[in-house]
Amino acid sequence: MTASVFEPWNDPEAKPLIHFQNVTKRFGEFTAIDNLTIDIYEREFYALLGPSGCGKTTLMRMLAGFETPTEGKIFLAGQDIAPVPPNKRAVNMMFQSYALFPHLSIWENIAFGLKREGMAKADIQQRVEEMLRLTRLEKFARRKPHQISGGQRQRVALARSLAKAPKLLLLDEPLGALDKKLRQDTQFELMDIQEKTGTTFVIVTHDQEEAMTVASRVAVMDHGKIIQVATPDRIYETPNSVYVADFIGDVNLIEGTARPTGSDTYAMSWHEGLPPLKVQSPNSLSDGQKCHLAIRPEKVAINAEKPADADNAVQGRILDIAYLGNISTYHVELPTGAVIKAQTANTRRIARRAFTWEDTVWLSWTATAGVLLAE
Numbered sequence: 625m626t627a628s629v630f631e632p633w634n635d636p637e638a639k640p641l642i643h644f645q646n647v648t649k650r651f652g653e654f655t656a657i658d659n660l661t662i663d664i665y666e667r668e669f670y671a672l673l674g675p676s677g678c679g680k681t682t683l684m685r686m687l688a689g690f691e692t693p694t695e696g697k698i699f700l701a702g703q704d705i706a707p708v709p710p711n712k713r714a715v716n717m718m719f720q721s722y723a724l725f726p727h728l729s730i731w732e733n734i735a736f737g738l739k740r741e742g743m744a745k746a747d748i749q750q751r752v753e754e755m756l757r758l759t760r761l762e763k764f765a766r767r768k769p770h771q772i773s774g775g776q777r778q779r780v781a782l783a784r785s786l787a788k789a790p791k792l793l794l795l796d797e798p799l800g801a802l803d804k805k806l807r808q809d810t811q812f813e814l815m816d817i818q819e820k821t822g823t824t825f826v827i828v829t830h831d832q833e834e835a836m837t838v839a840s841r842v843a844v845m846d847h848g849k850i851i852q853v854a855t856p857d858r859i860y861e862t863p864n865s866v867y868v869a870d871f872i873g874d875v876n877l878i879e880g881t882a883r884p885t886g887s888d889t890y891a892m893s894w895h896e897g898l899p900p901l902k903v904q905s906p907n908s909l910s911d912g913q914k915c916h917l918a919i920r921p922e923k924v925a926i927n928a929e930k931p932a933d934a935d936n937a938v939q940g941r942i943l944d945i946a947y948l949g950n951i952s953t954y955h956v957e958l959p960t961g962a963v964i965k966a967q968t969a970n971t972r973r974i975a976r977r978a979f980t981w982e983d984t985v986w987l988s989w990t991a992t993a994g995v996l997l998a999e
């Protein structure tokens with residue numbers, strides 16, 4: 625039996641859990657969210673990704689009910705949520721600071737919201753224990769927040785947020801306070817918990833790796849607009865603009881002009897006296913249109929001799945080498961003055977460097993390795 629693929633956004637019958645309809649949010653003269661329409665589906669782990677000030681936190685605060693749209697509507701499970709106060713929404717928000725009560729035990733922190741709702745004692749007991757199991761905190765139930773680690777406090781905040789079984793959990797930079805290793809471990813824990821509970825998660829982050837790891841779909845934002853929404857692999861392999869290509873991961877951007885040479889194939893003139901680059905790309909461009917070729921460093925091969933059968937080969941000189949353990953990145957200066965990065969995997973334990981600084985090398989890549997972008 626094959627596992628069914630989770631892609632409700634491709635199903636015309638699927639109804640979104642959250643629907644933003646032409647939402648604009650202004651603070652005085654400043655437009656934080658600009659005529660935005662998006663759909664988020666049930667059980668989705670949706671990431672809002674972008675630089676500081678792009679509007680992602682404002683979007684989340686509107687969902688939570690701390691801000692109201694200046695124009696447009698927000699629907700949760702088909703209901704317009706504008707008139708619903710924050711505490712009556714089936715939405716919970718987990719803040720970056722975790723905001724735990726220092727004088728209460730972990731158990732009491734998780735039970736706090738349930739007690740306020742007047743839940744029966746026996747039900748509270750059962751629910752808190754379920755949350756402790758889910759977040760693997762059973763043995764810390766009696767401790768106070770200052771007696772556990774940062775990663776454990778993060779899990780307490782998560783358990784408390786999920787205790788009331790919200791339809792939607794909002795996470796604002798939830799892993800910002802953790803060190804890199806713990807952050808990576810916690811990302812997988814988050815995904816695991818999200819899958820087990822079936823709760824819809826919306827995470828705000830400026831960390832691309834985090835968004836790419838945890839999310840079913842990533843929405844890349846800039847200046848109050850969503851530039852592209854897609855699955856992490858699509859965002860990485862087929863960005864729709866120079867902005868998205870540049871924001872996600874490492875990329876080489878070569879500027880030039882396009883000339884169509886066939887179905888989805890182009891010759892890209894990029895420097896006088898050098899042959900045009902051969903590109904096969906689905907984006908349609910007109911003859912003579914200015915464009916950028918976006919190509920990831922791992923798709924650029926580096927050789928001492930010119931490869932005989934390469935679609936594209938350019939000669940350059942090594943300026944810099946970054947050794948990152950599993951990969952080495954070579955910064956190669958072309959005769960045009962442009963610097964292209966090429967990456968090689970270090971598969972041997974002792975890397976015998978084939979190339980060193982100032983070496984002349986050939987960089988090559990296939991016609992399908994990059995994507996042509998109009999903007």
